Amino acid sequence: MPKFRKSLPQLEGGLFLADGGLETTLVFHEGVELPLFAAFDQLKSEAGERRLRRYYQTYSGIAKSAGAGMILESVTWRASHGWGEKLGYTKKSLAEANRRAIGMLEEIRTEFEPGKAVISGCVGPRGDGYNPSGVMTALEAEDYHAEQVGVLAGTAADMLCAMTLNYADEAIGIARAASRAVMPVAISFTVETDGKLPGGQSLGETIHRVDDATGGYASYYMVNCAHPEHFNNVLGSGEPWAQRIKGLRANASRKSHAELDESDELDAGNPEEFGELCAGLVSKLPGINVLGGCCGTDHRHVEAVAGRCAPLFGRTKGQAAGLR
Numbered sequence: 227m228p229k230f231r232k233s234l235p236q237l238e239g240g241l242f243l244a245d246g247g248l249e250t251t252l253v254f255h256e257g258v259e260l261p262l263f264a265a266f267d268q269l270k271s272e273a274g275e276r277r278l279r280r281y282y283q284t285y286s287g288i289a290k291s292a293g294a295g296m297i298l299e300s301v302t303w304r305a306s307h308g309w310g311e312k313l314g315y316t317k318k319s320l321a322e323a324n325r326r327a328i329g330m331l332e333e334i335r336t337e338f339e340p341g342k343a344v345i346s347g348c349v350g351p352r353g354d355g356y357n358p359s360g361v362m363t364a365l366e367a368e369d370y371h372a373e374q375v376g377v378l379a380g381t382a383a384d385m386l387c388a389m390t391l392n393y394a395d396e397a398i399g400i401a402r403a404a405s406r407a408v409m410p411v412a413i414s415f416t417v418e419t420d421g422k423l424p425g426g427q428s429l430g431e432t433i434h435r436v437d438d439a440t441g442g443y444a445s446y447y448m449v450n451c452a453h454p455e456h457f458n459n460v461l462g463s464g465e466p467w468a469q470r471i472k473g474l475r476a477n478a479s480r481k482s483h484a485e486l487d488e489s490d491e492l493d494a495g496n497p498e499e500f501g502e503l504c505a506g507l508v509s510k511l512p513g514i515n516v517l518g519g520c521c522g523t524d525h526r527h528v529e530a531v532a533g534r535c536a537p538l539f540g541r542t543k544g545q546a547a548g549l550r
Contacts, residue, residue: 234385234410234445235295235341236472236516241539242295242344244475244518245285246528252277254492255524264304264313269326282334284525286343292532294539296343297516298331300324303350303389306374321377328381346387346412347378349400355390355416355451356483358425364439367399372407375400379407386411389475390451392424394435401440412473412516414448419482421460429460430467437470448473451520453480453495454503462510469513474504478522486521494522501530508538515539 236242248265252258256277261267268274278301289296302324304310310320328345335343352370353360362370371388378386386409388400397413404411415423415432422428433447447470449457454476461468478495479486486493500523508514517535519527 235344236297237445239515239539240295241292241532241535242297242516243285243289243292243528243532244297244299244473244516245282246519246523246525247478247521248281248301250492250522251281251524261313262304262309264309265301266303266305266323266327267313268301269323269330275330279330279334282331285528286334286337288525288529288532289342290338292536294532294536295341296338297346297387297518298334298343299346299387299389299518300327300331300348300378300383302327302374302378303348306350306352306371308352308370309350317373324374324377325381328378328383332382344385345383346385347381347383347409349374349378349386349388351391351396355392356424356487358392358423361393362396362399364395364398364402367396368402369399371400372403375403375407375409379409383409385409385445387414387448388412389414389448390416392416394427394432394439397432397436397444398439401436401443405440405443410445411443412446412448413444414450414473414475416451416483417449417457417460418452419456419480421457424483429457430465433467433470444470446470446472446516448475448516450475451477451483453477454500454507455480458503458507458510461507468511471511472513473516474507474514475518475520476500476504476523477520478527492522494524494527497523497526497530500527501532501534504531505534505538508535
């Protein structure tokens with residue numbers, strides 16, 4: 227079992243930036259075809275791996291300029307066995323892809339001071355992140371995700387992050403699989419325009435349910451793949467469960483998930499406004515210190531987040547001005 231920090235650096239405070247919309251960048255800005263939206267498939271070729279390295283180095287540069295830490299999230303959101311089988315991967319080749327994804331981040335982490343970069347093994351939903359179809363029980367979810375979780379636990383990853391989840395039982399299963407693998411895990415839910423999960427559950431009741439079922443195992447919770455205005459009022463409720471949320475990776479667009487699914491054009495929104503909205507959420511809920519982007523975002527949005535949010539974590543406006 228690899229060693230990992232029981233107290234992750236981001237839990238001790240300070241701004242930690244994440245990347246933006248990986249798939250957005252690859253598909254819309256670089257013209258890459260991603261079967262099943264599987265960015266990890268790029269690791270099959272040297273050209274694809276070079277493309278991913280350039281992507282990460284762009285964001286690591288932003289983090290270092292801001293004096294911030296960095297969450298290096300792996301490209302393994304689609305690298306669980308169900309998606310891997312659809313893409314023609316064997317159990318062995320899929321495990322190797324997960325390991326290769328983490329290995330690439332190990333090299334990038336050396337650019338940072340110790341404790342300033344955290345490698346996070348990304349775990350995605352078994353089904354459609356926008357639509358809770360094919361719902362599993364917690365036991366089924368634990369069984370499904372255990373394979374990928376086990377592989378990632380055997381790498382240099384410091385933690386896991388389950389992204390774009392839309393119902394409690396899958397989150398419970400992943401948290402239990404992470405517990406069995408003795409790996410810290412962050413759980414990130416997506417919400418609709420009303421601030422509720424796609425199945426209609428409130429964010430608060432879902433977090434309560436996952437914590438109750440797992441003994442509060444998750445290191446923290448996040449919200450991703452929704453515009454800041456979709457969950458602004460929810461996070462500002464002042465309820466205790468909101469203190470469990472430490473991370474935001476928001477969408478650039480105000481469109482609903484259904485509208486985004488039907489859209490063939492990129493809606494990148496306004497990066498400067500995006501940064502201001504994220505800063506507003508941090509001011510409202512100071513425990514949030516992990517910030518990045520999701521669909522529609524790119525390095526411009528994360529630069530704006532760094533410029534607006536770095537002063538909230540001890541940087542002066544003058545020091546952060548170059549990031550605006």
